[in-house]
Amino acid sequence: MLRIGYVRLRDERSADDTATLKAIGCHVVRAEEPVGPMMDESAVLSSILDFIGEGDQLVVTRLEHLGGASRNVLEVIDRLEERNASVYIVEPEISSQGEGGRALRAALQAVLAVEPPGGVRRRRGQSATDEIRALQAAGVGPVEIARRLGVSRMTVWRKLREVETRATA
Template sequence: MLKIGYVRLRDPRSTEDTASLKAAGCHVVRAEEPAGLAFDDSSVLNSIIDFIAEGDQLVVTRLGHLGSSARDLLDVLDRLESRGASLMIADAEICSLGEGGRALRAALGAVAAVEPPWAGRRRKGAPAEDIRALQAAGVGPVEIARRLGVSRMTVWRKLKEATA
């Protein structure tokens, strides 16, 4: 079994995390300097998951290195399981195999069920077309903001721009 460590840099504890991963027996430790805050752009994490083989283990010190929402974390777990690999969270001493894995998946599933659809995603605002389409369908600005996960001010600003 190959243990592959993953750490996101720009975290105040990233140096300690790298040492912890090596101490946890990781054969390889890959670090990623995130370009932004979006986890969708985690090219190092994606390449690890694409490379990882059956029986291998991805090791992180904290779940926060894998995603910013429960949905992101469940996606990583699903991708690892589809490859026959497992996840180990070193600080919590939880592995995605066995009882701990079932408990982890249940907890993340419960959190994902109550998270808003835009949780963990940085938004630069909703597309004006989406706002206008909802308004044309008779949806009010406050409800548009809620549905699209933006502020009411963003909705008002986009509607004003559309009429200008």
């Protein structure tokens, strides 16, 4: 059985996830930065799902690494099952195999039933402003900041203008 680790680099904690996956015995660990505003498009995860073989296991530290919505997570589990592979989530410790797998699928389907179509957009508030300022201070341009944080360029420009206005006041 091949254990393939996967992590989406969303925050500082995600960098530690790579080491965790290696420590628990993953033969291969793949990481990527999420792309796009919904952060559900994943070339690396898709290639893992195309490659993974019968009896292999995809390992993630947190369920959120598989997608931002229940629909995405269920699609990943379905693709794994088609290939007779499984997923193992470290936190909380659960696998798509056996009773835990049935419970995981039931919980995701229940959430999907009440989830609005297209997922949920969360307001990021002050944390987004802090992230934008930190990236700008590191020399990252507004367009790249928007891409990394999954927000519009206009949001980045507004937040930068707010910071500038506060600094001159």
